[in-house]
Amino acid sequence: MDKILVIEDDIYISEMLCALLKQSGYAPVAAYSGTEALLLLPQGGFSLVLLDLMLPGKPGEEVLAEIRARLSLPVIVLTARTDKETTTQLLRSGADDYLAKPFDNDELLARIDVQLRRTTPQKTNKAQLCHKGITLDPDSFDAFIGGERAGLSKREFEILQLMMSHPNKVFTKNNLYESVWGGEFLGDDNTINVHISKLRGKLSAISPDTEYIQTVWGIGFKMSE
Amino acid sequence: MDKILVIEDDIYISEMLCALLKQSGYAPVAAYSGTEALLLLPQGGFSLVLLDLMLPGKPGEEVLAEIRARLSLPVIVLTARTDKETTTQLLRSGADDYLAKPFDNDELLARIDVQLRRTTPQKTNKAQLCHKGITLDPDSFDAFIGGERAGLSKREFEILQLMMSHPNKVFTKNNLYESVWGGEFLGDDNTINVHISKLRGKLSAISPDTEYIQTVWGIGFKMSE
DNA sequence: TATAAGTTTAAGACTTTTTTAAGACTTAAC
DNA sequence: GTTAAGTCTTAAAAAAGTCTTAAACTTATA
Numbered sequence: 001m002d003k004i005l006v007i008e009d010d011i012y013i014s015e016m017l018c019a020l021l022k023q024s025g026y027a028p029v030a031a032y033s034g035t036e037a038l039l040l041l042p043q044g045g046f047s048l049v050l051l052d053l054m055l056p057g058k059p060g061e062e063v064l065a066e067i068r069a070r071l072s073l074p075v076i077v078l079t080a081r082t083d084k085e086t087t088t089q090l091l092r093s094g095a096d097d098y099l100a101k102p103f104d105n106d107e108l109l110a111r112i113d114v115q116l117r118r119t120t121p122q123k124t125n126k127a128q129l130c131h132k133g134i135t136l137d138p139d140s141f142d143a144f145i146g147g148e149r150a151g152l153s154k155r156e157f158e159i160l161q162l163m164m165s166h167p168n169k170v171f172t173k174n175n176l177y178e179s180v181w182g183g184e185f186l187g188d189d190n191t192i193n194v195h196i197s198k199l200r201g202k203l204s205a206i207s208p209d210t211e212y213i214q215t216v217w218g219i220g221f222k223m224s225e
Numbered sequence: 226m227d228k229i230l231v232i233e234d235d236i237y238i239s240e241m242l243c244a245l246l247k248q249s250g251y252a253p254v255a256a257y258s259g260t261e262a263l264l265l266l267p268q269g270g271f272s273l274v275l276l277d278l279m280l281p282g283k284p285g286e287e288v289l290a291e292i293r294a295r296l297s298l299p300v301i302v303l304t305a306r307t308d309k310e311t312t313t314q315l316l317r318s319g320a321d322d323y324l325a326k327p328f329d330n331d332e333l334l335a336r337i338d339v340q341l342r343r344t345t346p347q348k349t350n351k352a353q354l355c356h357k358g359i360t361l362d363p364d365s366f367d368a369f370i371g372g373e374r375a376g377l378s379k380r381e382f383e384i385l386q387l388m389m390s391h392p393n394k395v396f397t398k399n400n401l402y403e404s405v406w407g408g409e410f411l412g413d414d415n416t417i418n419v420h421i422s423k424l425r426g427k428l429s430a431i432s433p434d435t436e437y438i439q440t441v442w443g444i445g446f447k448m449s450e
Numbered sequence: 451t452a453t454a455a456g457t458t459t460a461a462g463a464c465t466t467t468t469t470t471a472a473g474a475c476t477t478a479a480c
Numbered sequence: 481g482t483t484a485a486g487t488c489t490t491a492a493a494a495a496a497g498t499c500t501t502a503a504a505c506t507t508a509t510a
Contacts, residue, residue, distance in 0.1 A: 019479095026298075028333070065460095084331060084332055084409045087332060087335075088329070088331045088334075088335040090334050091332075091335035091336060091338065091339050092338065094337055095339075097322070097339070102232065104309045104313075106309060106313045107309055107312060107313050107316075110313040110316040110317050111314075111316060113316065113383075114316050114320075114321055114322070115319065119418055129269075130267040130268075130269045130295070130296065131268070131270065132268055132269055132270075133268060135267060136257075153487060153488085154487080155486075155487080155488075156487095164269070166364075167269060167270055167487085168270075168362075168364055168365060169364040169365070170365050170366055171365060172463070186286050187489090188468090190468095190489080190490070190491080191488075191489055191490080193466090193467060193468065193469090194468090194469085194470095194488085194489075194490090196467090196468090196489085197467090197468060197469060200468095201394030201469095215466095215468090217367060217378065217379065217466070217467080217496090217498070218378065218379035218465085218466070218495060218497090219366050219379060219484085222365060225271070378498060378499085379496085379497080379498085380499075392501055413502090414500085415456095415500080415501070415502080416499075416501085418455095418456065418457065418458090419457085419458080419459095419499080419500075419501090420499085421456095421457090421478095422456090422457060422458060422459095423458095425457095426458095438457065440455095440457090441456070442456080442507090442508060442509080443455070443508090443509090444452085
């Protein structure tokens, strides 16, 4: 159950929020000032922060900055001010979203969902990698181009998967070796070159005129753009 | 540079969006229908999707669902409808954020920032060097001027990186040799001159009228101001 | 103008990558 | 446990790209 820190000085609103959250299956914790919130946060375990901007003592903006400086937690700001300057400034200074007061309960819940959806590590999400028409299928350990199976071996698949997960990065042989083989790389090894060559062969067997893997001379390999 | 897929059928709005994005340092790619977008997406490399809900052919909601089913990419929806039902429904069905039309440019940029901030994790690594319009990309070991790749070799990159890391310092040949080659400099060597010449050639191939590397007669080289 | 310093070019040396092929190793089936 | 099929590694030659050298040319300084 996700713990949500509700930073709101108005007791009436705070209770309303907490009730709404509890009813929706979250575990709300109320903080009635920014300083209190900053004391509670290090306790840990929070999945999200709801932050009212108008706070006694420390202004909400400062609280936001301190949360951001210390933790990586989604923060949704509640504010009465809806002018563009305020709201864009808020987003720029670290808020993940904001909601204008008075807000709609359903919308608040939806926005909380959105934030938690991304924070909570992908449960089912075997997001399959796609790049330049290559689709990777982690279930069959194989790659497809336009529906055609490439027939990769395990190492070939792992190399391609690694490279496609960061399509702009150049991977040194060292990188590749340590990630795919998991050991230390002893410079004078041609194994990776051979695997890259085979991989290219299988990819270009499907699509002969496309370059998929680029060599960066003296450095390594990367996915073509 | 982050690639953003702009799915918008109205050419006027699409161009406006692309111009705005380009100006802000993103690389926009326009798709004028949902089906086109779904063809472009497997090409990969996109960091974010801007999706207009009103689309010819396939409705935006379906496009959203298909994107969600296939990839894990932030999607910001642009919509004219602002009723609570529509918007919460949108967020629940996979949108990461939405913006009501007509939207404010700054707000759009701020929201894009928010989404990218979380998707692009620890961009903490080597902050890319910029100077006089040259951007160094340590991932691809190359330099860019206005988005154009220079195609540097390893040594050329290392020289430029060294010089750009202290743009006001004058580097003697000795300095350069010892830093880039790592050995002792034996005065009568022309190698560095040749490399500087090649480097200048590649930079001015992109931007012929700008001087990037200055000669300090009798001493060495430095970045131009 | 003479001289020292910097620039450019082109060719060959050198290094890195690609490809091929053969043998070693793994895996799965019998 | 043996066999068969496929995968991985090693080695070596060929190909491709980069670096260095040397020489001719240009520019700045005294």
